[in-house]
Amino acid sequence: MSERAHKTLREFSGKPVFPLNDELFMAARSELSAAAEKHDLPAFLADGEDRLTAFLATAFSLSPFLFDSFRAHPELLEHIDEPFIPQLERITQQARDAWRDPEGKTGDSDIMVRLRTAKRRIAFLTALADLAGMISPEETTAFLSDFASAAVAATVDHLLVSAAGENKLTLKDPDAPSAQSGIVVLGMGKLGACELNYSSDIDIVVFFDPDAGIFSEGDDPRSLLPRLMRRLIRILQERTGDGYVFRTDMRLRPDPGSTALAIPVEAALLYYESRGQNWERAAYIKARPIAGDLAAGETFLGEMIPFIFRKYLDYAAIADIHSIKRQIHAHKGFGLVAVHGHNVKLGRGGIREIEFFVQTQQLIAGGRMPELRCRRTVDALEALREARWIDKATTDELTTAYWFLRNVEHRIQMVRDEQSHVLPEDDDGLLRIARMSGFETTDAFSEALLDALKTVERRYARLFERETTLSGEAGNLVFTGEDDDPGTLETLRNLGFERPEDISRVIRTWHYGRYRATQTGNARQRLTEIMPELLKAFGTSRRGDEALLRFDRFLSGLPAGVQLFSLLKNNPNLLLLFVEIMSAAPRLAEIVARRAHIVDGMLDPALMTEIPTREYLVERLEAFMTGADIYEERLDRLRIFAAEQRFLIGIRLVTGSISGFAAGRALTMLATLVIDEALQGVLAQMEETHGTVEGQRTCVLAMGKLGSSELTAGSDVDVIVLYDCDDPLSMSSGPKQLDVPRYFARVTQRLVAALSAPTAEGVLYEVDMRLRPSGKAGPLATRLAAFEKYQMNEAWTWEHMALSRAHPLCGDPSLMADTGSVIDAVLGMPRDRNTLAGAIADMRARIERDKPARSQWDLKLIPGGLIDIEFIAQYCHLACHVPRGEIGGCEVMTTDDVLARFGPEIMEDGDLETVRRALALYTDIAQLTRTCLNEGFEPDTAPSGLLERLCKLADCPDMSALEVLIADRAGEVRAIFAKLLPAAEDDEAAG
Template identity: 85%
Template sequence: MSDQAGGTLRDMAGEPMFPLNDELAQSALEEMAAAVEKCGLPGFLADRDDRLTRFLAASFSLSPFLFDSFRAHPELLSRIDEPFLLQIDADIETARAAWLDGEGRVSDSDIMLRLRQAKRRVAFLTALADLAGMIAPEKTTALLSDFASASVAATVDHLLTSAAGEGKLVLENPESPSHQSGMVVLGMGKLGACELNYSSDIDIVVFFEPEAKIFTDKDDPRSLVPRLMRRLIRILQERTGDGYVFRTDLRLRPDPGSTALAIPVEAALLYYESRGQNWERAAFIKARPIAGDLDAGEAFLAEMIPFIFRKYLDYAAIADIHSIKRQIHAHKGFGLVAVHGHNVKLGRGGIREIEFFVQTQQLIAGGRMPELRCRRTVDALEALREARWIDKATADELAQAYWFLRNVEHRIQMVRDEQSHVLPEDDAELLRIARMSGFETTQAFSGALLKALKTVERRYARLFEREETLSGEAGNLVFTGEDDDPGTLETLRKLGFDRPEDIARVVRTWHYGRYRATQTTKARQRLTEIMPELLKAFGASRRGDEALLRFDRFLSGLPAGVQLFSLLKNNPNLMLLIVEVMSAAPRLAEIIAARAHIVDGMLDPALMTEIPTRDYLAGRLEDFMSGVEIYEERLDRLRIFAAEQRFLIGIRLVTGSISGFAAGRALTTLATLVIDEALQGVLAQMQEAHGTVDGQRACVLAMGKLGSSELTAGSDVDVIVLYDCDDPLAMSSGPKQLDVPRYFARVTQRLVAALSAPTAEGVLYEVDMRLRPSGNAGPLATRLAAFEKYQMNEAWTWEHMALSRAHPLCGDPSLMADTGAVIDAILGQTRDHGKLARDIADMRARIERDKPAKSPWDLKLIPGGLIDIEFIAQYCHLACHVPRGEIGGADAMTTDDVLARFGPEVMATGDLEICRKALALYTDIAQLTRACLNEGFEPDTAPSGLLERLCKLADCPDVSALEAKIADHARDVRAVFEKLLPFAEDKSA
């Protein structure tokens, strides 16, 4: 084929085109003959034997689009026997001048009509010249690209002229509106490389100089220019009765999901320097100024060269190249080379593989070899050959295959003016493409096509034969641009995600650098490397979508990502652990999101093997508090330490490395150390402000779950502050004296504030002091003698039950010992067992009546639940009237310890075993669910990972079996309760 600038279609060489069938060809001949008479077309169009007429009839039979264009606009054939390239060039110039009007301003509707009329003629004549073999495929792409560039340029000039007419701009030269306008309009992709498809969208990006002289103070260019671009899109792509010009896509601009249609040049350069992605480097190889201020466009591209073409070939550059390979085209994701239904652009052996073959090597060497910085694919192939990066055979074979495939691509699109790259599945439709391509049979066409595809596949495979692809066994994982890749969505489904479109959107957000953690090139590079395993791990967890969205919230708050992504790459177990947290424990996931540095603690080698004992935690607390002198800073440090250690205890629970009992002890030990540290700080502050009291001693008595070492995540702490001194009527020694009751009340108030007041680091613990003598009506701090007197003479049975869980927590050691002795004396009193049993049973009945369980999963309140077991244990303890000091010390005793120590004196062995087994199960479930959830547990709304963990620890196949197991335990515990503590006949009394 050769271009014939002065030739007409009558001069076409080679064999005549075969029509799709004789019937369609005859219909076309008849309609052309009728149009000769009706519309005054050239007379030879009525001659059925004329060679050009037969060619036109064959073309119309093969392309419904061309036939429909002729029917709607017969005048398209009025000059068909004249030099066609001159006509096309004239139409391109008509488009370029469409913004001009000697009689006044051109309206949007005027330029829309002019461009559409010119596009109709260009598309019609170019298609016929291409089908006739009068122009090569590269000429077809060049003509279409020239027309598109002219259309965009005319529209931009029109918009600038229009804005100037409204007083929003002041043009440097009204006869050349874009001159020194600072408007940078770049053609991207095939438009930039003058390789436009027949029915292609056009990709453009628009930048502007806000300081350009054309902008007035009246309108901010940051809002004005994007408004103009919205008009540009409408002018070019809105379908009217005259069709459309080009579908126009501006989504190749920086971060299109969150930026305006046009952005300032400086902002764009900053984006590419700091957040530009690998695929954007490849895209800018073909970028070309096509409209607006062309000088400014060239200057912009000059600034972009260091971003596109790296000067040195280092490890990071190689990783980027591999990343582009993985993102732009996942090689293993498109099946085998085929004909029927094959995608000649994206499929195996297709156009994209040739483009990527070229672009990869341009990016590798273009920084050092400017001669490789070619926009057109075939020019780059030749440059690579001349630079000896590839041999002549490779360059020739790929160039030949490229234009063959582009030719086929044009035919696919000429059929119905659709932007498709897929060959028909149907034999009859495939024959249409074959004959438009110059082949009489599908067999001949298929042979030529397969030869081209296999040539490309072979050359492409050699280039990347040693590279592992992101697709791997799973399939595509492509997250470039704004549109979803169908293969990637299918891969995400296979990995286990229910909403692949949402997941793809989230991952694109990461790759666009919209979070601080992914803004640097190195961070995105590391993220790309771990992406397959990360998605595989999330997909493998039930409800992986929810888990990944929690991970997204975590990333959104992360100040930097390189370290984390590197850690995940080098520590697969850490990746699995984070995925487990995100899938099973929303509460822990929120903590990670709020305190990203907490991930460092997850790298502790002892995390899963060492139980957080008092020595373990005390050593870490001492190190963490070292060097801190200011009281407020100490409180913040305590909050940070407690939050991190509670989190790490939760991690141990989620992974099953500690039991529920161990978690309760660890959380209580942590609280003990923290409350002690806070108390010492408060006493120091009091001494500084108010002095001391002679012989003063103070301690904290732990009650409730804090007292029994059974705290859960998020538990309140129940405490009583006790004190003693030489003279209860004395005054403190400081400059601001206080009497003894007010002094220790102030100590208590400050301690509560130190623990529960919110600071920038949150709250340590909510404090509950209602278990002190006389409850809320009693003094905030209680003298030990008054506490002993109240407990001996006035306390109710329920108060002694509560006291059975108490233990001195921290403070003055001698007062703690004295307090322990007082408690021993109270608990060691001889009691009426019948009255004790009735009081406890009545209390349980009132609770059951006034506060019934909300669901079978309310393990505390269900009949036979935790309260039943705790009451049984407390009955055993009080009924034995044995001081704790006589049987093992006055330290904290858990409910299970109490059952083990006192149960055998009161209960049958079998009943005791029932209660302890149920308590272990309830505790495991309660500790795990409280660690993982902010709200109460319900199977229907619980994360899937948590359900799996619960079933695993209870050795149940599913949640229904676990619910049945809980019901069985509860029934057995209630039977023991009623045997030991029979209810009165009327429970409601």
């Protein structure tokens, strides 16, 4: 590269790159000329005959991104005729030094501006150098990777300096913040291999040594480093007026669904040693220290070598690698080799096939042959040739094809700076890519592209097994014409469908394009590709006809189908999950139809293995809310986030990944975080409009199923808003003053509206506030002193029962603690057990009289059902008159927790176990049916898949056996209820 250090772009701009059309070329040349005069740019830009000017106009005609960048920032061309390679190197060095600033501007916003300015310049100039042929695709990837590494390294240094300034850590060398820090930042994938795409995301993982000697005693690096990494992600990927630097993905870390963004080195090594997967081994082939303590990074990778490159592979590992091969070949193919709409990365004959060709052989032989441990794909191809694993012809063909395809990939991304790998479907779009690639016609480009793709496919096919299609295994699948194909009907029958004629008719409807989702030829092509696996999956499900017809109803309402069909093609597990949803859960199927983007969450590989804990939800909520500053936008994002997470919790429940109890806790935790976020937004809005009240404190008290962490899908949330302040007779401080009662009533009204007002994104939660003191007649918000007085002196027995399920949900921590103390005091009041039992029994009798169960499946209201169990638990709790503070604080206690804690004090062991066993059964059934259905559950109208799932979770052979089981459990619970809570003799006892 040093030989060209003195050369300018003018010397390379004669390479044949053809403009998209004369009109765009002339417009670009005209704007260049005008900009030269207006912005004092080099004079030759006004010369339409100048070779470099003509090249720039050509480039702008081909790339809207480059043209728009020039229009917004004409200064990008200030030095266009100066030596070019040094400019690129200088920009990268400026990015590396972005954490420093001689003027002392060292905030996050300052480094964000500097990095974005540098990224804009490197992206612009690298694209021009690439198009001009001044740098090769190999050098393009190297420049982009070096810049990305520099940007990450500068951000890490900035964050360490920032943390040191807050006395959270001590730097070994302030001029080299990362030196000896023990913080390991690895570039993964193409970043690690210096093969970065033009518009690529960057994949990084971060580890740290807690004993590196830089962390302060009072600050735990396990909480400090993840916080810094969240800032790193924001600094790099948040879109501002200056653009963004890189979309940053940290999901290649160990068990990303349940681990922090930064992990101790020892914990990471232990994970890889004990639980590491073969796909993770493949990922680490390309890993490279790019930031932080580079020496520590090299040491870490040295310790990883035995995991990545095993000296001896056992048969199970070899089988796993072959399984990966088959999956890649069968499910990442995107159909046959093509040009229009072809995916040059994942499609047949694409870049991924070359990479996989290399990596599997590196995994197999790299343990015994260190020379195969190359990060770059082309280096590994050459090493395989030298080791005689492949011949020279294979190496040369795959290397040539690799850089040709990478070159095409860069042009696809240069068009609009989008991370796409798919060639345009239309002729005009394809011509743009052809001319950016140096071809005057699409025919010439297509010929070269097909030659590369077929070369890769041929070499790949010799190494990997060929997929046997379903049609080849089972028979015909023909859905053309008006009449049924006899062979196809037989195939459908063999696949498990009971009404093959109806199924054939439905599928012909899809192929005729009668739905919006199947109107385009591209959509029908994708659908045809997934048809064998789709029918196989539906056919093997119980009552597959019914499930496929539900999928048909889903398709009929889908606005477009290409994206979904492509996802199903590339994710076989997602296809099976879709089948399960259509078989068992029409409510979830409706959600998918309304919110197509919700499918993205179903692609998370940890979806079925990870319970949505508070940490899990907090991390995703923070990421989802990043960049939303306007109040209304934040409320809409909360609605989207809550809907998606409720859906994903439902998926886990339907597939049996979590229990009914776990679903209730997850749904409640989700509601807690969402209500807290809404409350903070409301308080901020109130402060802006009405100011604050001196000494104000506000919190939300959760009641009902929200209070006992037992929410179900579609549950209302029962809440009470509590407040306190220095002077209840004072006024607020803002421009529009309010007295204290009206101030907090307005807070409550706004909170209810924030949660329940319908927007374009729906409703968060319906809010029920009838459990506040004096019910509907009471004030919307209650002062803590009034709440305490009411509960101690005026509340009825049923209100104390309700309070036993309550817990402070969110808001001011000190008010939450004070509220907990009030609840403790109320629950700790001594009560006569006989009087209490009679009051509760009478209350249950009134409910049974006024609101009887609709059927034996009304598990809440049937004798011996959920209400009986809840009343038993609440009796046990109140009868013990033990403040929850004595058992670890006013924490969340589910009905089962209450039974486990207080039941032994009141009930016989056998009775307690019977009640808890019935509660678990009822909870599993209630959670599942409410997740799957919009209406109440009745076996005669329920989907077959749901019936099958219910029988499975109850370990019953059929629904008749399940009905008998429920009747038995209900009878046992009712007998225990009657024994424990004999009817009151005096109706007034209920007061």
